[in-house]
Amino acid sequence: MTPDGSFAFPVGRRRFVRTLAMGASLALLGNHAWAVAPQAVTTELKGTQFDLEISKIAVNYSGKARFATAVNGVVPGPVLRFREGDVVTIRVTNRLDEMTSIHWHGLIVPAEMDGVPGISFGGIAPGETFTYSFKVRQRGTYWYHAHTLAEQTGLFGAIIIDPPEGSSPDETVQRDHVVMLSDWTDEAPLQVFLNLKKQSSYYNFAQPTAGDFLKDVKVLGLEQALERRRMWSRARMNPTDYSDISAATYTYLLNGAPPAGNWTAIALPGEKVRLRFIGAGTATFFDIRVPGLPLTVVATDGQPVQPVTVNEFRIGPGETYDVVFTMPEDRAYTIFAQSMDRTGHARGTIAPRMAMVGDVPTLDPRPWLDPVDMMGAMATMDMPAGGHGIMETPPKARHARTEYGANTDMRVDYPRTTLDDPGAGLRDRTWRVLTYADLKSTGPDPDPREPEREIELHLTGNMERFVWALDGVKLNDSKPLHFRPNERLRIILVNDTMMSHPMHLHGMWSDLETPEGAFQVRKHTIAVQPAQRVSFRVTADAMGRWAFHCHLLYHMAAGMFREVVVA
Amino acid sequence: MKTLRTFVASACGLACAIVLPTSVFAQEAAGQPPEHQASAQDHSAMAMPGVEVPKSAQSQPMDMGAMRGGATPAGARNTDDYADGYRNSTLANYEMADKLSVPKVLVEELEFFSGNESQGGSWSFLVTKGQDNDKLWIRSQGLKTSGERLDPESSAEALWWHSKAPFWGMVLGVRQDIGKGATTWLAAGVEGLAPNWFDVQLTGYVGDDGRIAARVKASRDVLLTNRLILSPQVESNLYSKASRDRALGGGLSNVELSGRLRYEVSRKLAPYVGFVWEQAFDGTADIRRADGGPVTERRIVAGLRLWW
Numbered sequence: 001m002t003p004d005g006s007f008a009f010p011v012g013r014r015r016f017v018r019t020l021a022m023g024a025s026l027a028l029l030g031n032h033a034w035a036v037a038p039q040a041v042t043t044e045l046k047g048t049q050f051d052l053e054i055s056k057i058a059v060n061y062s063g064k065a066r067f068a069t070a071v072n073g074v075v076p077g078p079v080l081r082f083r084e085g086d087v088v089t090i091r092v093t094n095r096l097d098e099m100t101s102i103h104w105h106g107l108i109v110p111a112e113m114d115g116v117p118g119i120s121f122g123g124i125a126p127g128e129t130f131t132y133s134f135k136v137r138q139r140g141t142y143w144y145h146a147h148t149l150a151e152q153t154g155l156f157g158a159i160i161i162d163p164p165e166g167s168s169p170d171e172t173v174q175r176d177h178v179v180m181l182s183d184w185t186d187e188a189p190l191q192v193f194l195n196l197k198k199q200s201s202y203y204n205f206a207q208p209t210a211g212d213f214l215k216d217v218k219v220l221g222l223e224q225a226l227e228r229r230r231m232w233s234r235a236r237m238n239p240t241d242y243s244d245i246s247a248a249t250y251t252y253l254l255n256g257a258p259p260a261g262n263w264t265a266i267a268l269p270g271e272k273v274r275l276r277f278i279g280a281g282t283a284t285f286f287d288i289r290v291p292g293l294p295l296t297v298v299a300t301d302g303q304p305v306q307p308v309t310v311n312e313f314r315i316g317p318g319e320t321y322d323v324v325f326t327m328p329e330d331r332a333y334t335i336f337a338q339s340m341d342r343t344g345h346a347r348g349t350i351a352p353r354m355a356m357v358g359d360v361p362t363l364d365p366r367p368w369l370d371p372v373d374m375m376g377a378m379a380t381m382d383m384p385a386g387g388h389g390i391m392e393t394p395p396k397a398r399h400a401r402t403e404y405g406a407n408t409d410m411r412v413d414y415p416r417t418t419l420d421d422p423g424a425g426l427r428d429r430t431w432r433v434l435t436y437a438d439l440k441s442t443g444p445d446p447d448p449r450e451p452e453r454e455i456e457l458h459l460t461g462n463m464e465r466f467v468w469a470l471d472g473v474k475l476n477d478s479k480p481l482h483f484r485p486n487e488r489l490r491i492i493l494v495n496d497t498m499m500s501h502p503m504h505l506h507g508m509w510s511d512l513e514t515p516e517g518a519f520q521v522r523k524h525t526i527a528v529q530p531a532q533r534v535s536f537r538v539t540a541d542a543m544g545r546w547a548f549h550c551h552l553l554y555h556m557a558a559g560m561f562r563e564v565v566v567a
Numbered sequence: 568m569k570t571l572r573t574f575v576a577s578a579c580g581l582a583c584a585i586v587l588p589t590s591v592f593a594q595e596a597a598g599q600p601p602e603h604q605a606s607a608q609d610h611s612a613m614a615m616p617g618v619e620v621p622k623s624a625q626s627q628p629m630d631m632g633a634m635r636g637g638a639t640p641a642g643a644r645n646t647d648d649y650a651d652g653y654r655n656s657t658l659a660n661y662e663m664a665d666k667l668s669v670p671k672v673l674v675e676e677l678e679f680f681s682g683n684e685s686q687g688g689s690w691s692f693l694v695t696k697g698q699d700n701d702k703l704w705i706r707s708q709g710l711k712t713s714g715e716r717l718d719p720e721s722s723a724e725a726l727w728w729h730s731k732a733p734f735w736g737m738v739l740g741v742r743q744d745i746g747k748g749a750t751t752w753l754a755a756g757v758e759g760l761a762p763n764w765f766d767v768q769l770t771g772y773v774g775d776d777g778r779i780a781a782r783v784k785a786s787r788d789v790l791l792t793n794r795l796i797l798s799p800q801v802e803s804n805l806y807s808k809a810s811r812d813r814a815l816g817g818g819l820s821n822v823e824l825s826g827r828l829r830y831e832v833s834r835k836l837a838p839y840v841g842f843v844w845e846q847a848f849d850g851t852a853d854i855r856r857a858d859g860g861p862v863t864e865r866r867i868v869a870g871l872r873l874w875w
Contacts, residue, residue, distance in 0.1 A: 118661025
């Protein structure tokens with residue numbers, strides 16, 4: 001981005017703009033700049049009756065013309081605005097030549113309305129219209145997306161649910177914007193999956209090199225340089241394996257705009273602003289900050305939390321965070337969302353007028369994963385951030401017998417249990433970074449019954465072969481998890497891998513617990529860090545069959561997925 | 568004397584092909600990798616003085632190798648117990664991507680060479696197709712000189728590959744030699760990624776002419792940059808008895824050391840240049856000498872590595 005707001009692009013800008021228009025209203029500003037009118041980046045549909053049409057549209061994010069999957073002609077799809085208490089009817093018509101679906105992420109709906117092909121229903125066949133109808137039982141920021149590989153191609157959009165008529169809003173703000181972060185690839189999603197299956201390091205171009213080794217030798221000496229590599233080399237694991245897919249194929253989008261597009265929201269000095277961040281990446285965690293502007297987190301996954309002011313937070317695929325702030329000055333602020341692997345970023349601007357540009361930070365260098373990401377509690381004493389609770393007796397993980405096979409390349413016997421770790425790449429920050437320990441629901445435990453029983457599940461993988469599973473068993477080799485009607489149960493997740501996995505349970509809330517086992521915060525998607533143990537409570541009040549899976553799309557496809565039966 | 572040496576060499580070959588892989592399995596399976604000893608040190612280096620670590624934890628080797636594979640302890644959870652007899656949904660369009668049969672063609676080497684003995688071309692490729700734990704492998708390698716000589720190792724194999732451990736698989740199948748004096752062999756072996764990222768293939772063969780043979784290959788990618796990659800490789804072949812038609816003696820037949828430097832234009836396409844040094848030993852060397860050929864060959868190679 002050049003200072004006057006223009007951007008360099010390998011193809012004709014005109015064609016790029018035209019193909020990117022996608023039905024959304026675009027304001028062409030100045031000679032060499034364009035921006036998207038903030039309120040109109042995507043259409044907003046409001047009411048109780050909705051007609052959605054899924055079709056292919058031409059887009060160009062990278063310089064190459066490609067097809068994306070749009071809802072009503074736009075990517076992301078239109079914002080759906082519901083009201084708590086309403087019964088909404090959504091007719092979804094499939095204009096593609098393949099089966100598709102829409103899942104209402106985080107919404108508590110009847111099982112047959114949940115939109116998971118093969119579990120909720122048979123999917124929506126080409127040419128067919130499926131009518132979703134359900135009562136809206138909650139409020140806040142949510143989203144919808146395809147529950148197929150088409151999620152990668154743009155089939156997603158925001159859901160905002162307002163409180164019932166007459167009740168007071170959770171936050172009174174003058175400006176309210178959705179910030180939907182996603183990752184776009186010019187490759188077909190199946191091709192991406194096959195590339196990873198054939199070479200799991202396919203998209204990682206930041207692996208340690210001989211040159212890095214020589215640099216380390218120079219700085220640390222030969223012995224230390226070797227020592228630094230020993231654990232990883234023996235384990236045959238890569239210390240830069242933050243995520244499977246990088247900017248080598250991805251263009252990171254903010255509300256459908258690439259960084260050069262500079263999506264802009266208007267806010268005048270003194271105005272209170274809410275940004276509703278939605279992690280719609282299929283394989284990307286984003287680290288978000290607005291330099292110069294502390295953000296107060298007031299909700300996560302649609303649910304209000306005790307306000308906590310931070311300078312940066314990490315959002316996993318599937319999660320949402322509402323943040324509020326008061327616009328301090330008459331200048332442009334950059335919304336900077338770098339991918340966790342530090343290969344690229346999405347970017348937008350919040351400014352008093354259009355066509356203003358704030359400084360865009362440079363990408364951070366990609367640090368190596370820390371020992372704690374492989375060894376769990378055994379390494380917590382080594383945490384650079386310090387003060388990360390010394391564990392008197394770390395609970396020992398109970399491995400499943402199916403974790404002793406070829407599909408599981410790592411088992412953590414003593415996972416770390418604290419939630420106050422922002423995660424690899426954010427541990428050395430000099431500013432305040434949100435951690436899960438900061439997230440506390442405003443209300444009491446919605447179901448104060450003590451859990452009657454526990455289900456322990458381990459997140460497992462074979463990174464080299466790109467096999468992902470739960471307890472070493474892939475979806476199609478597995479049997480469902482049985483929840484008894486209305487029981488309160490505790491799910492214990494132990495991450496036996498070196499990657500973070502955002503685990504999403506459909507149909508029921510995931511009430512995240514403190515390490516001590518007390519209710520802490522209500523969520524629908526819980527990111528479990530490498531070698532970490534988390535537990536959450538579930539009230540099995542939703543009869544039927546549900547999906548429970550890692551929200552990294554290709555991990556889900558590879559088998560990190562279980563069916564849940566409440567019966 | 569020579570017979571004895573041949574016998575010893577072939578016995579060593581067999582030992583290599585059978586005992587070594589077995590021991591690798593055994594070590595990984597027992598959760599006690601060769602580097603286990605050193606790993607305990609890693610742990611103590613991690614722990615900070617004055618920090619209490621549970622006794623049971625202290626005795627755990629901290630190395631990853633100890634935290635994978637291994638014997639299933641008695642009393643380990645059975646994940647199927649959570650199902651209480653329920654089965655997965657049978658509705659249409661269930662997510663089946665974890666059962667995808669993935670086809671891959673890897674042309675490891677497709678090259679021209681110019682050497683002290685001759686010029687020609689050689690190949691090495693691997694075609695795989697199957698799900699995560701069982702695949703069909705078609706593996707072939709060979710070398711042909713402009714003088715119509717076909718390298719005695721020129722062969723094609725059809726194998727069943729089965730994953731045995733997180734980084735190891737076993738292969739079972741047949742090998743068919745190509746060219747004059749071709750033998751058909753039963754093949755059994757292991758392949759995998761050894762600690763420190765060594766790609767290893769060890770295969771033992773029993774031929775229809777009663778010979779026994781072994782082939783060993785090991786290589787490692789050295790990343791000069793993330794696209795410029797040096798790949799040193801060693802290959803060796805052993806035979807229990809001579810095959811006059813293929814100019815192979817008994818015993819250690821050859822050792823080939825090579826280095827190929829490739830540039831990955833994309834992951835799937837990488838031109839390379841390299842150098843190969845091949846030494847004939849034992850009976851094979853005798854035959855070469857008798858035929859007036861060189862015992863040592865040096866070749867400069869240039870080729871393409873590609874996969875799809």
